Amino acid sequence: MDGHVTNSSLSNLPLLCRFCEGRRNGICAVLTPAQLLEISRHSSRRQLAPGEKIVAEGEEISSYHNVLRGVVALSKTLSDGRQQIVGLRFPSDFIGRPYGDESDLAAHAAVETDVCSLSRERLDRMAFEVPDLGRRLHRQALKELDEARDWLLTLGRKTAKERVASFLLLIAAGAEPLPRNATGFELPLSRAHIADFLGLTIETVSRQMGALRRSRIIALEGSRRVAIHDAEGLRRAAALG
Amino acid sequence: MDGHVTNSSLSNLPLLCRFCEGRRNGICAVLTPAQLLEISRHSSRRQLAPGEKIVAEGEEISSYHNVLRGVVALSKTLSDGRQQIVGLRFPSDFIGRPYGDESDLAAHAAVETDVCSLSRERLDRMAFEVPDLGRRLHRQALKELDEARDWLLTLGRKTAKERVASFLLLIAAGAEPLPRNATGFELPLSRAHIADFLGLTIETVSRQMGALRRSRIIALEGSRRVAIHDAEGLRRAAALG
DNA sequence: CGATAAATTGAGCCCAATCAAGGCAAGTGG
DNA sequence: CCACTTGCCTTGATTGGGCTCAATTTATCG
Incomplete structure (x- = not known):
């Protein structure tokens, strides 16, 4: 439904994206090689050790992330220290909360993890200009919503x-x-x-x-x-x- | 960030929309009078008694809804009958799950409630054509996601x-x-x-x-x-x- | 191999579920 | 108007599942 692009040969792709999971199943799947190039100029691949923090609760966010390998845990904490993991992100999943306002999560690598970090500003702008990307992010949010609601049933009952x-x-x-x-x-x-x-x-x-x-x-x-x-x-x- | 329309006089608006909460704060706020007219042709206002079902779990969905008055509870049920309410919708909130796949919720009016029911097919098409509407629905999903995650912390801890x-x-x-x-x-x-x-x-x-x-x-x-x-x-x- | 962290196991307790009775308000029919 | 029902809520007594605290056992890693 979303994808209609990128059967182009590898050599058209930015180096960073050539062997990236996100390009195949993640949000980048809807981008053209030119768009990938544009966004990849402001992207970087990072390896994270188990337990390493990606974003802290309450922190101002300036990047989004794609999980390439490993697992990332999203968590919320009560003032007295009680903690709840509210989501797990696996390879090709997107981490980020478009439309800034609200949301207050921490993200930690649960195991050794690779992520591709994208400039938030750039991706926001591109999502505005490329309808398919906006829709892809919308679907991602809906998927997370479904998961969260399933888990509400699990935790509640x-x-x-x-x-x-x-x-x-x-x-x-x-x-x-x-x-x-x-x-x-x-x-x-x-x-x-x-x-x-x-x-x-x-x-x-x-x-x-x-x-x-x-x-x-x-x-x-x-x-x-x-x-x-x-x-x-x-x-x-x-x-x- | 979204809204850039509709300071137009009431008389431009479809009758159905003139005194509607959804037009002021809900998803319809981003629509022009012409778009409102188009969508309102396939809309209808319904009053629901307390406990009345709007959608059953597992049902095929053909309409979306805006809550105009009252409260709607979204719930999930385990096969043995245990139930969990996974969300509450208040006036001006949207009820619906774009991009069909997944999701399996029941929706019931908790008190006497008015909703405006919109053709799913029409709204989907309009969301495709009107970027602002797509974004508005995206924000709605993110809001629900934030709420769900807050509640995960509550139920879990x-x-x-x-x-x-x-x-x-x-x-x-x-x-x-x-x-x-x-x-x-x-x-x-x-x-x-x-x-x-x-x-x-x-x-x-x-x-x-x-x-x-x-x-x-x-x-x-x-x-x-x-x-x-x-x-x-x-x-x-x-x-x- | 020793040191340290992570996981298992056990004993006792406490919070919330369960089971059960009773109260209260609104409706119904005589 | 009053007896009776019905639905919803409250209160009490008891039980039990999961938490707490504490002791081992098992991984992990210098």
Whole structure:
């Protein structure tokens, strides 16, 4: 629906964009080579260590970002320190909040992560001039809205076990580009991050992981590597279907 | 930033739009009289009784809506019946999810409500042709996203008392157009709806309202009318500031 | 290998859910 | 006008799921 451009040969593309995920599935997919060149002049690729901050809560934003590799956690914090992760961004996802006003999120790399940082001002201007880009950003916002609302149901109404099961399904599904093989996949979040995402404590997450393992729905190898043995059982445990 | 139109005299406007809130603050604010006329040809005003359904979960959507009066609750339901209200729409708010795919919400009038129903197909087409309208819808989505993320923090990390206090602040602030006077304001939701919004049970909501009353932070007149006696205390009780 | 952080496990407690009873206001029919 | 119903809310007693605090165990990394 959006894309109608860029089957052009690699050599037309700015160096920065040639092997970029964002160009294939992200917001850059709707840009022509000329537009890519224009925006790439004000872009830069950055590698982030696990835990590294991308934007702090309340900070003035001057760049947007595309996630190229890794996972970024968006979080909000209460004045007394309680924290909630309100979204996860995976490769080809966009990070940013057009139309400045409001919003007050922190963004941290959850694992080693590459992002492409774009000039906010430039992209805003281009979104104004290129309707397809504006629409692409609109769709991105709607996707995030859908995700946030799904998660509201999870946080408001699901039990600890259901939340953990829902999380595993989310990662298993939404995280295709993450390292995975026959023996399962790698969780891109620590127990502490998972707890912050699920509105639980570390201990409860750990116990529920253990419970899912003991009921043979999943298998664990170390604390990060997960294999789903009974997908149907996991869906049931997540209160789906 | 959006608006650059319509200081035109009332008589230029379609009858339907003349006294409409949506024209002043809603998405219709960016439309010219001619565009309003075009869209209003495929619009109709409806009055909804409390509890009346606007769209069911999973239903195919053929209209968008503007809320003119009252309150609309957007909700999601688990297969076993557990329900979560994921958003409230007040007068001048837009109800709808452009770009069809995904999203699976029910919408119910919480109180007696007037909505203006617009042809989805027409508005989609107009949003494609009128950049300002597309941007207005984009901003609307971002506003909803901000709200959803605030609520994620509330549902994930706040206690029952903090949730109830947060809810009262939300209504007191966001519901300016609702009936109010010196003795406070009218809650637009029943205890059951409040519970569904806060991820609590009716009984807990009732108890926490009682607790806030006993600590002289609010006063209750019947079960619907609320007066805030100690705004600062309420903010503290909501874990803000 | 030792040091330090991360994850698991256990014991006890507390907040909110559950179960159950009763109050209150509006409507209905005799 | 009063008995009765019905829907909504409040209050009480009890239970239980998830939190807290604390002790190990297991990864991770110099």
